[in-house]
Amino acid sequence: MRNWSEWVENGLPSSPTTIDCDMREGVPESRLSAYASCLGTTVDGLCSKRTNWAKKLKGPTISEGDDNLLWPTGLGEEFSKRNKEYNRPSYIEELFSLMGGVYRMNYLIDGVDLIHRSTLWVHKVEGNRMLTRGGFIMFGNENQYEAVIFRWHNNLHFHYLCENGMELGYCMTVDPLRHNLVRQRKPFWLLGTGMTDRGLVDNKPITFVFRMEQLVPETGMSLKELWNTESDDMRKHPFIAPGTPDYERIRTEILTPDVLTPEVA
Known part of the structure; x- marks a missing residue:
């Protein structure tokens, strides 16, 4: 999940079964704008075949030497x-x-x-x-x-x-x-x-x-x-x-x- 807190704030389903159903059978109109907002696009972008989802969902690039995934943050200069x-x-x-x-x-x-x-x-x-x-x-x-x-x-x-x-x-x-x-x-x-x-x-x-x-x-x-x-x-x-x-x-x-x-x- 790219941003779980935003997902919850948008009222999107937490049940894997419901999410899977949306993926297979189509997203209800009532949830289209919420999905679009959470995924960083518009409803038109969500529905467009021209949207490059592989690139959009990849998220920020992390370089090989980036320590953010290893070192805890907020522990001070020591x-x-x-x-x-x-x-x-x-x-x-x-x-x-x-x-x-x-x-x-x-x-x-x-x-x-x-x-x-x-x-x-x-x-x-x-x-x-x-x-x-x-x-x-x-x-x-x-x-x-x-x-x-x-x-x-x-x-x-x-x-x-x-x-x-x-x-x-x-x-x-x-x-x-x-x-x-x-x-x-x-x-x-x-x-x-x-x-x-x-x-x-x-x-x-x-x-x-x-x-x-x-x-x-x-x-x-x-x-x-x-x-x-x-x-x-x-x-x-x-x-x-x-x-x-x-x-x-x-x-x-x-x-x-x-x-x-x-x-x-």
Whole structure:
């Protein structure tokens, strides 16, 4: 919806069934002017075949480097100052040299025994953040997503948005550059916690815990080839069920508390 508050103010229907009926069977004359106003046109423009709706509904263009979708606004100068401090380009480049690559993520949703799988690729640095793409299967449907990773204090924050535009998720994990034991792991892996929509009727947010491990490509294999291979395997085996091989081992890996400091004898 381009502008939900304006939609409501114009008295337009909130029921998807009514909106769908208007689209299929035609808009009642009593709602024509309201639809036109909300869509930024006139009744004549709404009915004209010459109106370029693809362009009109696209809305404002957002450049690749626009931070408006990532950084909260209205938090004052301190936020901007800290953001530049924590995410200076040289630091993000160092972080990418460690974290860049393809990952196998296994995660446990709160209250669900199945271990779900996701594949993600930390593929690029863009100024003060890293760009990531990924995918997972939920309810038999594949969900592709784009994500950004940035640092705040001693942690990394992930924002991801699914391709369908319906699921906006959030994850946190430790910043490996702030913890020497984590930085030295081979293979490299991280534990973390996330929150998102589950897509059920009750619309309640859910939490999940995850373990993501960096994969090492075989000799001669590019990261893109590794990404494609791992994504294909994830599609074939989107989750690990109780009782199947490796279930208990992987579940234990996800749930075992992280060790961030050397153990003292």
